[in-house]
Amino acid sequence: MSRSGGSAPQRDTPVLTERGGVRRAAILEAALRVIGDKGLAGLSMRAIATEAGLPLGALGYYFKTKDDLILEAFELHTRREADRVLAAFAGVGSGDHADDVAEHLTAFIRHGLTEARTSLVAEYEFLIEATRRPDLARVSRAWRQALQIQVGHVASRLGSDDPGTDAEILLSVVAGLEIDHLSTPLDPSTTQAIRAALRRTVTRLGLRGDAERL
Amino acid sequence: MSRSGGSAPQRDTPVLTERGGVRRAAILEAALRVIGDKGLAGLSMRAIATEAGLPLGALGYYFKTKDDLILEAFELHTRREADRVLAAFAGVGSGDHADDVAEHLTAFIRHGLTEARTSLVAEYEFLIEATRRPDLARVSRAWRQALQIQVGHVASRLGSDDPGTDAEILLSVVAGLEIDHLSTPLDPSTTQAIRAALRRTVTRLGLRGDAERL
């Protein structure tokens, strides 16, 4: 009734065509890349547009505000990352020894600190920003809760007598190792230190698939 | 020879009077506060000036650029925090049980998530930014190394047979717990979960002062 020209599809059903959906997705991907290597402080609508190879005006069409865009980018990231974590732990079988479990975790962190570094940096950018933005905090909480449940199941499968606490410990150790080694180039000795910490943690927690069940 | 007016004391000895030093320090404190509750993305010279109750021009006098100011603020923070960590662990005696050690760590995290929340958020802002800025990365690395050495000494005092690895684990767990609970208000059940994770970690690592020495 009111809107005349080609305004943005703000509320209700956006009704995107296929081409529209592709562009929208490209914008979110570009945003994640920019956040990963320039940070949220360096994130501008123009930088996103350039990264995506789109005119500035396109961003206003698909996203009402920059904050909306950031929220959706975070949601996209958590969806993707949840799948990745699930896949990583799917490889942890009940026949594994503690060292095998530690090796899986080491590989996971190694990947995050090298090939997926941009994505990992973006993740922590989001987590910090969630401190100030309730909408991001909701996403962050939901994600963290889902992670803990999943890891809890794995811990249980590995014979933990307190899966919830073990999940909390494992997630914290992994997050801490990531953070602490983000500003350092990942040399072999660092990888060894990470491996040692994970081995010791997993071993001392008694997480191995061949443990007798209760 | 060249400078005429009251330009900034950029290179060589700045020659600050007492009043000048006070103002400089006030600016750094204000910057830390702003970073803590608006983030580096929300940090502007004007915001710092307002927070410090000073005119905008004062900032240009004491700091050549915004990046210089950020670097100095980070250095100030690490100096302060190193002292705080040292003080926290000074309370861990060799007669303590594992639960006492865990309680010290719980109190440390609790303080960071409540009273010192602003400072903690600022800390992680710096750590993420250090990913992109070599000067911040140097400070971050030096700080992290000093922490690990200190915590290693404590672990050794508590009977660890691998103090380096135990220090890495402890620092990571603490960092991870902080990060994971930053976007959540700290309710009693959360505190309990943190305590449980720390108890289990410390106990399983066998960190207690009454252990026999080698």
Added chain:
DNA sequence: CTGAAACTGGAACGAACGTACAACTCACTT
């Protein structure tokens, strides 16, 4: 074919940004 709706993209807006600057005050030496 025709109209409506999705989509495009360049231009332009006011606001906020980092930084530079110059005139000023004040404490202190000579």
Added chain:
DNA sequence: AAGTGAGTTGTACGTTCGTTCCAGTTTCAG
């Protein structure tokens, strides 16, 4: 009394920012 230089501050510069706008094109159901 004159001078020197640290300290002070309001102002203004050029740039970049998020957002809006609108004339235009494409797509597709009726």
